[in-house]
Amino acid sequence: KAGVTQTPRYLIKTRGQQVTLSCSPISGHRSVSWYQQTPGQGLQFLFEYFSETQRNKGNFPGRFSGRQFSNSRSEMNVSTLELGDSALYLCASSLGRQDSYEQYFGPGTRLTVT
Amino acid sequence: KNQVEQSPQSLIILEGKNCTLQCNYTVSPFSNLRWYKQDTGRGPVSLTIMTFSENTKSNGRYTATLDADTKQSSLHITASQLSDSASYICVVIYLSGAGSYQLTFGKGTKLSVIP
Numbered sequence: 001k002a003g004v005t006q007t008p009r010y011l012i013k014t015r016g017q018q019v020t021l022s023c024s025p026i027s028g029h030r031s032v033s034w035y036q037q038t039p040g041q042g043l044q045f046l047f048e049y050f051s052e053t054q055r056n057k058g059n060f061p062g063r064f065s066g067r068q069f070s071n072s073r074s075e076m077n078v079s080t081l082e083l084g085d086s087a088l089y090l091c092a093s094s095l096g097r098q099d100s101y102e103q104y105f106g107p108g109t110r111l112t113v114t
Numbered sequence: 115k116n117q118v119e120q121s122p123q124s125l126i127i128l129e130g131k132n133c134t135l136q137c138n139y140t141v142s143p144f145s146n147l148r149w150y151k152q153d154t155g156r157g158p159v160s161l162t163i164m165t166f167s168e169n170t171k172s173n174g175r176y177t178a179t180l181d182a183d184t185k186q187s188s189l190h191i192t193a194s195q196l197s198d199s200a201s202y203i204c205v206v207i208y209l210s211g212a213g214s215y216q217l218t219f220g221k222g223t224k225l226s227v228i229p
Contacts, residue, residue: 004157042203042219042220042221042222043158043203043205043219044219045216045217045219056214056215056216058216058217090157090158092157098207098217099145099146099207099215099217102160102163103160104160105157105158105159106157107155107156107157108156108157
């Protein structure tokens with residue numbers, strides 16, 4: 001079975017721009033979660049999508065949004081980029097809700113905002 | 115404030131030796147606690163998931179313990195190998211009301227295994 005894939009792997013954007021990141025879960029997995037990882041804050045939970053519905057979200061501003069498609073693929077969007085948004089963005093998939101099932105992480109997208 | 119504290123921040127051990135990583139948490143009410151291994155430049159990989167009623171869980175050379183009374187967990191690595199060099203992250207999932215939950219991550223322990 002193929003693992004979780006994320007595209008692109010690396011991205012450089014300018015402050016004020018917007019960006020869309022993509023995540024393809026493991027086949028059969030219905031839950032996709034997104035995380036931000038920075039050296040200072042570590043891993044932080046952004047949101048979880050299950051069956052195309054946002055089921056849970058962390059404490060991030062509304063500039064961070066996401067969606068999930070009928071094939072469980074998910075996208076995350078960040079608008080009006082700030083320098084502090086530079087981070088590794090990780091996607092993880094699981095069979096069901098993330099609090100009840102093992103999560104499988106993708107390799108991440110490294111976003112640099114200049 | 116719900117927190118997860120990991121210690122030590124970093125650790126260097128000789129190949130073949132054992133080591134123990136600590137995770138203390140204050141979150142409540144507790145749902146489950148997870149340990150992840152993250153190699154440099156890669157996504158985390160799940161090692162163990164422990165619920166409230168579990169005291170010990172093993173995954174090969176990795177053994178996690180949980181004391182829900184003292185809110186402490188440890189990850190013991192036996193007979194370390196060079197490939198164990200990675201960051202180890204503790205995550206606590208807790209219930210936040212109305213059937214919802216939140217996740218709080220520790221900052222991780224960076225383990226270096228040297229020959």
